Amino acid sequence: MSHEATHDGHDDHGPAKGLMRWVTTTNHKDIGTLYLLFALVMFFIGGAMAMVIRAELFQPGLQVVDPQFFNSMTTVHALVMIFGAVMPAFTGLANWLIPMQIGAPDMALPRMNNFSFWILPFAFSLLLSTFFMEGGGPAGGWTIYPPLSLQMGDGFPFMIFAIHLAGISSIMGSINVVVTILNMRAPGMTLMKMPLFVWTWLITAYLLIATMPVLAGAVTMLLTDKFAATSFFSAAGGGDPVMYQHIFWFFGHPEVYILILPAFGIVSAIVPTFARKPLFGYSSMVYATASIAFLSFIVWAHHMFTVGMPVVGELFFMYATMMIAVPTGVKVFNWVSTMWKGSMTFETPMLFAIGFIMMFTLGGFSGLMLAIAPADFQYHDTYFVVAHFHYVLVTGAIYSIMAAAYYWLPKWTGNMYDETLGKWHFWISTISVNVLFFPQHFLGLAGMPRRIPDYAVQFADWNMISSIGGFVFGLSQLMFVVVIYKAIKGGKKATDQVWEGATGLEFEQLSSPPPYHSFNEAPVIK
Amino acid sequence: MSHSADSYYVPHGSHWPIVASVALTTSVVGAAMWFNGTGSGPMVMLLGLAMTFFMMYGWFGTTVRESLKGMYNEQVDRSFRQGMMWFIFSEVMFFAAFFGALFYARVLSVPWLLGEDVSTHLTLWSGFTETWPTNGPNNVGGEFQTMGAWGIPAINTLLLLTSGVTLTISHWALKAGDKSKTVLWLAATVALGAIFLGFQAYEYIHAYGDLNLTLGSGIYGSTFFMLTGFHGFHVTIGTVMLFVIMLRANKAHFTHENHFAFEAVAWYWHFVDVVWLGLFIFVYVL
Numbered sequence: 160m161s162h163e164a165t166h167d168g169h170d171d172h173g174p175a176k177g178l179m180r181w182v183t184t185t186n187h188k189d190i191g192t193l194y195l196l197f198a199l200v201m202f203f204i205g206g207a208m209a210m211v212i213r214a215e216l217f218q219p220g221l222q223v224v225d226p227q228f229f230n231s232m233t234t235v236h237a238l239v240m241i242f243g244a245v246m247p248a249f250t251g252l253a254n255w256l257i258p259m260q261i262g263a264p265d266m267a268l269p270r271m272n273n274f275s276f277w278i279l280p281f282a283f284s285l286l287l288s289t290f291f292m293e294g295g296g297p298a299g300g301w302t303i304y305p306p307l308s309l310q311m312g313d314g315f316p317f318m319i320f321a322i323h324l325a326g327i328s329s330i331m332g333s334i335n336v337v338v339t340i341l342n343m344r345a346p347g348m349t350l351m352k353m354p355l356f357v358w359t360w361l362i363t364a365y366l367l368i369a370t371m372p373v374l375a376g377a378v379t380m381l382l383t384d385k386f387a388a389t390s391f392f393s394a395a396g397g398g399d400p401v402m403y404q405h406i407f408w409f410f411g412h413p414e415v416y417i418l419i420l421p422a423f424g425i426v427s428a429i430v431p432t433f434a435r436k437p438l439f440g441y442s443s444m445v446y447a448t449a450s451i452a453f454l455s456f457i458v459w460a461h462h463m464f465t466v467g468m469p470v471v472g473e474l475f476f477m478y479a480t481m482m483i484a485v486p487t488g489v490k491v492f493n494w495v496s497t498m499w500k501g502s503m504t505f506e507t508p509m510l511f512a513i514g515f516i517m518m519f520t521l522g523g524f525s526g527l528m529l530a531i532a533p534a535d536f537q538y539h540d541t542y543f544v545v546a547h548f549h550y551v552l553v554t555g556a557i558y559s560i561m562a563a564a565y566y567w568l569p570k571w572t573g574n575m576y577d578e579t580l581g582k583w584h585f586w587i588s589t590i591s592v593n594v595l596f597f598p599q600h601f602l603g604l605a606g607m608p609r610r611i612p613d614y615a616v617q618f619a620d621w622n623m624i625s626s627i628g629g630f631v632f633g634l635s636q637l638m639f640v641v642v643i644y645k646a647i648k649g650g651k652k653a654t655d656q657v658w659e660g661a662t663g664l665e666f667e668q669l670s671s672p673p674p675y676h677s678f679n680e681a682p683v684i685k
Numbered sequence: 686m687s688h689s690a691d692s693y694y695v696p697h698g699s700h701w702p703i704v705a706s707v708a709l710t711t712s713v714v715g716a717a718m719w720f721n722g723t724g725s726g727p728m729v730m731l732l733g734l735a736m737t738f739f740m741m742y743g744w745f746g747t748t749v750r751e752s753l754k755g756m757y758n759e760q761v762d763r764s765f766r767q768g769m770m771w772f773i774f775s776e777v778m779f780f781a782a783f784f785g786a787l788f789y790a791r792v793l794s795v796p797w798l799l800g801e802d803v804s805t806h807l808t809l810w811s812g813f814t815e816t817w818p819t820n821g822p823n824n825v826g827g828e829f830q831t832m833g834a835w836g837i838p839a840i841n842t843l844l845l846l847t848s849g850v851t852l853t854i855s856h857w858a859l860k861a862g863d864k865s866k867t868v869l870w871l872a873a874t875v876a877l878g879a880i881f882l883g884f885q886a887y888e889y890i891h892a893y894g895d896l897n898l899t900l901g902s903g904i905y906g907s908t909f910f911m912l913t914g915f916h917g918f919h920v921t922i923g924t925v926m927l928f929v930i931m932l933r934a935n936k937a938h939f940t941h942e943n944h945f946a947f948e949a950v951a952w953y954w955h956f957v958d959v960v961w962l963g964l965f966i967f968v969y970v971l
């Protein structure tokens with residue numbers, strides 16, 4: 160590029176001006192901000208789809224949308240929330256925090272970092288554009304099982320390629336995270352001194368690099384089955400549709416841990432701050448995270464108990480799945496022990512963190528119920544599963560992201576957020592989210608199937624209650640936007656430490672807001 | 686230069702990543718249109734690919750120039766190395782998906798269709814008796830013959846193994862500071878890669894023309910062509926990269942202790958080599 164001749168190194172003098180700053184940036188804070196804003200936009204797009212789903216399910220019968228569109232709402236809602244909201248939000252947090260927390264100037268591969276982000280808007284434009292094509296958006300579920308998914312219209316290859324692009328973005332983003340953590344730590348920042356957010360992301364990134372290519376392979380086989388006459392998933396040609404499910408869930412189960420491990424890291428940062436005590440059992444947290452990651456590779460078929468598997472398979476996957484509850488339990492125990500006899504205060508980040516601990520654990524319990532193979536024959540593909548994964552994902556992953564946003568916003572912007580509004584946001588969200596998802600346990604146990612736009616009348620009451628909870632939860636998220644907007648615009652100045660009990664390089668050694676390049680010289684690690 | 690070797694280095698902003706995103710998107714939109722039978726699809730895809738090549742030329746060119754100016758310190762070098770290793774790991778996992786499909790079909794699903802899973806066999810395909818290699822109970826794609834292992838595939842195995850040796854000799858020469866020997870042995874490696882690809886192309890023509898073995902030949906054809914096809918694609922990329930490295934070695938871009946690009950390509954090439962050994966054993970021999 161022409162300006163290279165004039166620049167010789169990097170821009171030491173802070174950000175460039177104008178729009179191109181955001182397009183060409185190599186700065187981890189800029190890229191982190193882009194990721195977070197993108198995630199927020201996708202959160203509302205996915206949320207709007209959820210509102211359509213809840214509106215249709217408000218009453219039995221078909222009122223609002225036709226069944227095909229309803230199914231595409233459940234499908235794209237999931238794809239957008241998982242790949243567009245939660246994963247980019249965690250990556251944005253990784254970008255902002257990891258260099259600051261390990262004492263690095265930036266991410267290891269800053270240009271690739273920019274590339275990882277800027278693929279995403281293109282990927283999701285492709286995905287959403289399928290709604291305007293012959294045959295409409297994908298409607299076969301986010302798991303895109305064949306043969307159903309192969310019946311999609313013109314949008315099919317666009318959806319597949321959107322997944323490829325999002326996957327490329329994740330792989331590059333993860334390579335960057337791993338290399339940053341392994342190569343850019345300040346002298347003295349040994350592995351076992353790293354904050355848990357860094358640890359959990361290291362392991363998450365490893366999971367991503369190991370599993371996203373497998374998803375890419377699976378969807379590539381779907382593509383050739385549809386367009387190039389292959390028979391991977393067709394029994395007539397000697398293949399097997401169940402094979403797709405195995406390959407998909409080999410990716411899919413580690414993926415759900417990808418969606419929760421960084422959350423563990425966030426909660427492990429927040430709880431000690433507001434309990435004013437160091438984290439209980441740091442090294443057991445690290446080992447628990449590593450064992451969860453390992454186990455997550457050998458449990459995938461718990462999503463397939465009812466599909467037809469040899470009995471030894473059912474038993475193996477049942478016991479392996481139950482084993483995951485052990486390291487997860489270690490974590491919950493450690494968080495609770497950290498709070499034990501602490502001098503606690505309950506600012507908004509802490510509220511979200513405690514909300515996380517309670518409600519995520521509830522989701523873990525329903526997971527254990529689902530892990531019992533014979534019982535899962537009853538629960539599978541019912542609203543019980545929907546309740547399970549929304550407890551772990553909404554009140555788990557999303558709550559941790561909210562907690563992180565409240566916790567680090569003052570550090571990022573230099574301004575305190577509006578605490579009153581934050582508390583309102585927490586309490587309304589927490590009440591409404593339970594009104595929304597708790598009744599879905601009852602619906603599922605009573606036999607209401609998932610991914611269905613209409614239902615038998617005995618399910619009407621709980622569905623209406625659930626929908627009301629849903630609308631309130633959806634609307635209350637607007638408060639979050641107001642909080643963020645106000646904090647960016649101004650407000651009470653935050654101190655460098657921000658929170659009385661906060662520890663870590665970003666709070667101890669950097670101003671609020673931190674300089675454009677965090678550490679130009681390696682900080683001293685005590 | 687304002688950077689001493691031990692201070693941090695952060696590259697300045699770049700237009701190439703956004704060009705890359707646009708190029709990739711254009712390519713896949715073109716491909717998707719093509720799959721859907723839209724006439725302009727192939728053109729759009731070619732445009733996207735052209736943009737991709739332009740982008741790679743520009744981006745790698747920038748990196749090469751910066752490296753030659755001595756702007757990268759040891760830490761940057763380590764980041765590149767580790768990044769490349771993790772990239773290769775992700776490629777391993779990509780191939781793992783297709784090998785997984787092959788093993789699953791051979792060990793589980795075809796035997797199930799044959800009657801080990803009695804209900805499917807009885808209710809749907811009770812007449813099915815074929816074992817591997819098979820194109821399934823519906824004889825999808827028609828009768829076919831399989832590719833023997835001990836003709837071209839065996840030769841190709843030797844070619845790739847030899848290319849691993851020639852590449853290592855070139856690396857030794859580079860470390861010893863012998864430029865012409867480096868280039869010569871690199872050229873031999875490129876040639877071996879190209880011959881491999883030629884044989885592979887010949888094999889495909891033979892498969893389609895004489896054996897009626899196609900991508901549509903049931904699960905055998907699917908796994909055969911997807912595995913060898915993606916491998917061949919990787920060999921193509923590897924050969925092109927080796928060629929570029931050869932040109933750069935000829936321009937004396939590498940010093941005996943600083944030649945990350947050479948080593949990255951070499952790792953990639955060995956990876957492709959190992960994948961081929963897996964293919965040779967599990968696709969052709971067994």
Ligand code: HEM
Binds near residue numbers: 419461462481526
């Ligand atoms: C104690 C830990 C957990 C256990 C034992 C567990 C167990 C299970 C089981 C057995 C299923 C399959 C249910 C069925 O389809 O019949 C399931 C589904 C699911 N779980 Fe979990 N789970 C756990 C934690 C998590 C976490 C942490 C997440 C994500 C953050 C998660 C996300 C999901 C999702 C998204 C599904 C539904 C996938 C689908 O069919 O669309 N789970 N879980």
Ligand SMILES: [Cu+2]
Binds near residue numbers: 411412415459461
């Ligand atoms: Cu799972």
